[in-house]
Amino acid sequence: MRNCKRLRKATSAVSPAGTGTRRSSPPTRTLPTTVRKPSPTGLSSAANAAPRLKAAQAGISQAEGLARQAGARLNPIVSIESENFSGNGPYKGTQLTETMASVGQTLELGGKRSARINAGRAGVELSRARARQTEGDFAFDLAEAYGAAEVADLRVQLATEALSLAEDDARVAHALVKAGKEADLRSLQAQTAIETARAELGEAQAARDTAFSKLTAIVDSPVAFSSIPDSLLAHADTAETIPVVDPLASPAYLVALAEREEVARRVKVEQTRATPDVTLSLGVRKFQADDAQALVGGVSVPFPVFDRNKGNIAAVSSELIAAEQNLNIARLDAQADIQSASARLKASFARIKSAQDSERTAQEAYRLTRIGYESGKLPLSEVLIARRTLTEARAQALTARQDRLNAEAELAHLAGTTPFGDL
Template sequence: MPPLKSGRSPWAIGCAVVAMTTAVTGPAWADPAPSFEALLGRIGLTPTTLEADALLDAAEARVGQAQVRPNPELGLEAENAFGTGPFSGYDNAETTLSLSQDLELWGRRGARVEVARAEAGAAVLRRDLASVEAANRLALVYAEAEAAERRFLLAEEALAVTIADTRAALILVEEGREPLLRGIQGETEAAAARANLDEAHAERDAAFARLTAVAMLPTPVTSIETGLLDRTPAGVAAIAGTTPEVRVAEAERAAAGSRIEVERVRARPDVRASVGVRRYEAEDATALSFGVSMPLPLFDRNRGNIDAARAEFRAAEARLMGARQEAEADRNAAEARLRASASRVSATDAGVTAAEEAYRLSRVGFEAGRISQLELRSSRAALINARNAAVDARLARVRAEIDLARLQGRAPFGTSQ
């Protein structure tokens, strides 16, 4: 039986490869993203930080409101008027104009102010935590966009290298040193490389769109000139301290403790003093009236609210205990991941250098006819994988730095907010 033959000639395969080469090139346009430091300076304009600032303003306004004394009450009362007999008109009426004031005894006002101040302190820490989280999110989106751009450039280079290898194979096919199957395989590999390039292009555009949205830039980002992937993290050398989550939990526990005292004070009688002027129409005389009033705590002693405040305080203590338990473990884990990622970056860089040399030697050997196309394909795939692994390692290092920066309450890479 005669061998199966392909209906495609080496010339047709070469034309397809040339078409792929033309498709790689495109219009050159770029709108570079601002530096990470420039975007970090605008972190206060992000929705999360604006929300935290507004909540802090509300908490501070409540502190001012808590310091205000209650308003006095003005009352006008008429007795013995418009009745029957001697009280048929207003001639025998008794009219009283009085002014009453809540005395706020038992430290009621001080307890109220203490709660408001404690809640404002917690709002300050939440605002700081929101700023840190916004900075870390910006760093992650920035690094992911940079990594997506590098993967796209690597995919372009991989396509160019694959096409060059395919052309070299076609030359050997024309010379009769390789079967036609090698050319067809080369075209298939070039098509796969083109598909990878299209996928990398889509991922890059999506990452740039996310960066544009998160950074609230007026124009879309199409390139990154100064990135984060090659920066050396400063996380491990940073001074250790209490994590922002622990500080927030401590402030929330303090506020919960202050609310217990407020409910205890509310259980005591609310004393009110009053003074007034009474007019006696029948005698055409006036007299002063004064008094003190207070409710009798026979039925409502605010027990339920006191118990609820105590329960909320226990819940706040439990949250603080959990935050403290997780803080140290998370910090140690983040520092270990950062050290491991730094080692991985060094290893992948060495791997890229070795893979580049191996591919160069394989290409020389293939053109000289000393090694097969399969060996060349293997060395090319190893080079592509090594370069992509180097990008992944750098992105992992950025993520490790971001995790540690969040635990330390700072912006990544030692930058200030």
């Protein structure tokens, strides 16, 4: 699959807020390095980057091993028999011993071997479909975690700016109090606003550390990530397009389709087992007393009186019915998820515009309120309200952009493609 945004540490290490420690730079990664164009086995050679991808690759290897074993033929039976030796009377000793060496081969009838081979191949295709689904889930989770880490990082910046604004307002309030133009209460109100902004910054820093920890865990990086050098959120400012997604291309639907095919192949396997096999044998018997040899041949066939494999056939046939219904469920779920994600993506376009307009309005309102307060025309409470409105407007604009990213990532996931693979 196509490469996406870089997931790497910036050149200078960034310390987590409040820890005073520095983090080492993680290796350069792309979003996602481990999710590229699938190889014939369903996963790229970089699949060892995440445990869940390694597990999926192991599932493919297991299915391929079972498929190879399904094509194995039955081994021949070699036997040696001796009789009429070490007895009493005329059979005492080995003079009348008769020895027979023979080779027997069971012939599978009714298409048993070909049915097993087809079932094995269907099992391989199923494991590959599941691996591709796992790969898609991993790509979606990685994109979502990357976006969440970027948003958390920006929220720290917004909280830092909010704290800076609160401190600026407090300096103005202290100056007015010192000049006798405001009551001492205004200084206390301004200081309270600073403490509130400082607490919100601490919460934002904790949320950022949590988001980066999740991102590190998803990519299984030995070194923690602590910064976002490239922006996915910039994609939220691009053209407003809603991709058309075919529900029949959904990884979940394709897995259900492969499951149905695999079960159908197993139905055929169980049906062929009802046909008896034939065992042919050919050997040589040596007569010790006459110093002579003779050929011995035989045919054996089980007589299917008690076991005609009806129970297994009925069981796997019922499993096939369930697989058919699961396929329909997967199709309906894919349709519903696509419609839901498309609706949320469309709604996010309007939300982003509205949130950005509100942010610009709140910015201007805060600027004018601040001028009015400094000139003594407005009380401090108006400044506090305007600043809080600006902070909330900025947060809402960021949330709207994040919602667009998540909706686009989900649609890509449902289409079986890498989220933001064209970036």
